[in-house]
Amino acid sequence: MTAYSWDEVLEVVRKNIYEVVPESDGRAIDPDDLLADLGANSVDRAEILTLSMEALSIMVPRSQMAGSASVRELVDGLRDAAARP
Amino acid sequence: MRQPGPRPVVTGVGLVTALGLGKQTNLRAFLVGEHRFGVLTRPGRQHGEQYLGAEIPSLAADLPVAGRRHMGVAGEAAVAATEEAWAEAGLADQDPRRIGLVVGGSNLQQREMLCVRDRHADRPQYLSPTYAMRYLDSDICGLCSSHFSIQGGAWTVGGASASGQLAIIEATRMVQSGEVDACIALGALADLSHWELRALKSIGAMGSERFAELPGEACRPFDEARDGFIFGEACAAVVVESAQSARARGVYRWAEVAGWAVTTDGHRGPEPSAEGEAWTIGSALARAGVTAAQVEYVNPHGSGSVLGDATEVDALRRSGLTHAWLNATKSIVGHGLSAAGAVELAITLLQMREGMLHPTRNLERPIDGSLNWVYQRAVTAEVSHALCLSIGFGGINTAVCVRRCDD
Numbered sequence: 428m429t430a431y432s433w434d435e436v437l438e439v440v441r442k443n444i445y446e447v448v449p450e451s452d453g454r455a456i457d458p459d460d461l462l463a464d465l466g467a468n469s470v471d472r473a474e475i476l477t478l479s480m481e482a483l484s485i486m487v488p489r490s491q492m493a494g495s496a497s498v499r500e501l502v503d504g505l506r507d508a509a510a511r512p
Numbered sequence: 513m514r515q516p517g518p519r520p521v522v523t524g525v526g527l528v529t530a531l532g533l534g535k536q537t538n539l540r541a542f543l544v545g546e547h548r549f550g551v552l553t554r555p556g557r558q559h560g561e562q563y564l565g566a567e568i569p570s571l572a573a574d575l576p577v578a579g580r581r582h583m584g585v586a587g588e589a590a591v592a593a594t595e596e597a598w599a600e601a602g603l604a605d606q607d608p609r610r611i612g613l614v615v616g617g618s619n620l621q622q623r624e625m626l627c628v629r630d631r632h633a634d635r636p637q638y639l640s641p642t643y644a645m646r647y648l649d650s651d652i653c654g655l656c657s658s659h660f661s662i663q664g665g666a667w668t669v670g671g672a673s674a675s676g677q678l679a680i681i682e683a684t685r686m687v688q689s690g691e692v693d694a695c696i697a698l699g700a701l702a703d704l705s706h707w708e709l710r711a712l713k714s715i716g717a718m719g720s721e722r723f724a725e726l727p728g729e730a731c732r733p734f735d736e737a738r739d740g741f742i743f744g745e746a747c748a749a750v751v752v753e754s755a756q757s758a759r760a761r762g763v764y765r766w767a768e769v770a771g772w773a774v775t776t777d778g779h780r781g782p783e784p785s786a787e788g789e790a791w792t793i794g795s796a797l798a799r800a801g802v803t804a805a806q807v808e809y810v811n812p813h814g815s816g817s818v819l820g821d822a823t824e825v826d827a828l829r830r831s832g833l834t835h836a837w838l839n840a841t842k843s844i845v846g847h848g849l850s851a852a853g854a855v856e857l858a859i860t861l862l863q864m865r866e867g868m869l870h871p872t873r874n875l876e877r878p879i880d881g882s883l884n885w886v887y888q889r890a891v892t893a894e895v896s897h898a899l900c901l902s903i904g905f906g907g908i909n910t911a912v913c914v915r916r917c918d919d
Contacts, residue, residue: 449581473641481638 428512431483436506440498443478447471458499465498476501485509517688521917522766523758524601524751525858526593528701529845530566530744533574533592539862542844542870543890549727549742549846552709554585556623556630559706563713564720564727565743566846568701576659582642583655584624589701589747590615590652591659597749598660602763603694608661612686612695613653616679617850618670620649623705652700664692668700671774672904673815675699676748676853677912683752684769694753699854701747709743717741717782717817732874733814733840734821734885741815744846748854755917765917766861770897771800777907784820788909789827793899796911797831802897804832807913809869809895811860813903814840815847820903825880837893839886843873853902857912864895864916 437458445452448466456465462472476492479501487508495501527534530548531541548566557563571588572580583591594613598604603611625647632639645651653666665686671678676699683695704712712718719740723730731742758765773795777788797804810833812824828834841856842848848855863869869886878885895916902910 447581470642470645477638477641481635486637 429483429509431506431509433502433506436483436502437498439479439482440475440502440505443475446478447474456498458497458502460498461496462498462501463496479505483509518690518754518756520684520687520752520769521755521758522750522769522861523694523753523763524597524603524749525766525861526596526749527855527858528568528571528589528593529746529855530568531845532569533571534596535858535862539866542859543868545844545871545873545888547728547844547873549731551727554623556627556705557709561706561710563706563709563743564724564730566745568745582646584621584646584703585745586620586624586701586703587652587655590656590698593747593749594656594660594696594698597696597751601694601751601753602761603660603751606694608663610664610693611662612664612683612692613656613662613666613698614679614682614686614695615649615652615666615668615698615700616671616675616854617668617700617702618649618675620652620700620850621646621703622708623703626705626707656698662696671908671910672906673847673849673852674902674904674908674910675850676848676855677857677900677902677910678774678853680750680752680769680854680857680912681772681774681910683750684772687752687754693757694751697750697752697854699748699848699851701745701851702849704743715782718743719816729874731816731843731846733816733843733872734825734878735875736877736879738816738818738821741817741842741847744842744848746845746848746851746855748851748858750854750857767864767914767916769912770802770915771796771798771913773799773911775909777909779907782905784823784903785907786823786826786830788907789824789901789903790830792909792911793827793831793833793901796899796913800913800915802913802915805835807833807836807897807899809837809893809898811841811856811898811900812838813901814842816842822879824901825883828883834883837869837884837886837891839869839872840875841870843875844870853900853910856902857900857914860898860900860914864898867892867894869893
């Protein structure tokens with residue numbers, strides 16, 4: 428179990444959004460942005476999730492993250508999973 | 513015995529080989545017999561051994577940014593080759609629902625998928641979810657139909673080393689049936705991993721032991737010293753369209769796909785059959801309404817296989833084609849496997865238009881010196897009728913006869 432700060436997890440997610448959706452690189456990513464609006468389709472979102480889990484060395488069941496439409500929801504979900512024992 | 517229905521002609525050609533991107537770049541290099549054979553360096557092609565072959569140059573700079581992620585070598589080559597053929601044929605103005613795509617080849621991305629798996633071998637839970645779409649050959653169809661507007665249908669056809677021709681034959685049938693106005697046939701790049709390379713060598717198909725230290729001399733189709741094919745990455749796209757549509761649009765018609773044939777020898781494995789090949793040749797010519805005597809040029813399979821090349825020479829003799837000019841495209845760019853048939857048709861069309869036939873590298877002592885070989889210097893030749901041959905494991909034989917469009 429690891430305690431990441433909210434900003435640390437946001438940075439991980441942001442970096443992975445830029446990586447998976449290169450067209451988004453160069454624009455600011457706001458926590459309330461919807462992933463789909465940033466150009467991430469369903470496959471992209473699955474990839475962003477996997478890459479972020481790997482970077483944080485955590486595993487979260489997909490069903491738990493299924494509702495994460497915004498960057499904020501994704502960051503919250505990952506951070507909560509990392510904080511659990 | 514001319515076929516009923518729309519007359520199929522080629523209106524676009526795209527080509528990527530180790531010699532470079534684009535048909536003009538390739539034609540220039542082909543005519544002077546350049547090559548890029550060396551030790552294969554792409555990751556996933558080593559594993560304790562070195563293998564000889566030719567690899568395409570990086571295409572990243574020529575491709576659009578969006579969707580470049582997860583394209584792999586096969587995907588990049590597919591988009592690049594299709595782009596060239598598409599642009600030439602002016603397909604962007606056409607109704608996407610009347611444009612189809614047939615991709616020739618199976619197990620296209622063995623190396624790429626191996627690398628993806630290896631990356632997470634010890635942490636499989638983080639395997640990229642995109643593996644689920646990328647392991648399918650049809651991902652190449654999805655990739656191409658998304659980059660270009662192709663909505664008339666896209667799928668793959670597998671026929672081992674005859675896949676490239678199979679794609680062209682299927683595209684021709686699609687146009688003839690009237691289901692689409694234009695159909696792109698793509699001979700996809702075979703992205704082999706060290707596993708395939710090793711097995712192809714140990715089954716006796718791929719070289720070279722004799723020339724292991726001399727990559728430039730290892731690929732020698734039809735030469736007495738040959739000891740197997742040499743792998744060469746390549747990809748070609750050919751647009752087949754009805755002659756009527758092509759004329760109406762005022763686009764250049766490279767040639768008519770006058771005849772073709774697909775046969776099987778009735779057995780498994782890599783053994784070739786002279787009888788089967790001769791029958792295939794005869795069928796294709798009959799469908800085209802062309803006699804053997806009218807064929808000025810044959811582009812053979814000519815892989816460099818010890819048994820395969822000898823068998824093919826036998827088949828050519830049986831078919832009455834000993835007078836025709838003969839060269840081996842594989843001697844310059846290697847064996848493209850799934851792509852080969854399409855690459856070789858593309859090169860055939862380029863040669864017909866140029867009025868020149870490329871050299872056959874390393875042809876010093878041919879199996880049969882009485883055939884009309886193009887040796888190590890290009891020759892000028894007027895070719896109106898050409899025959900292309902491809903032969904695949906499993907006794908799959910294909911032949912395509914093309915006729916230059918003179919009007």
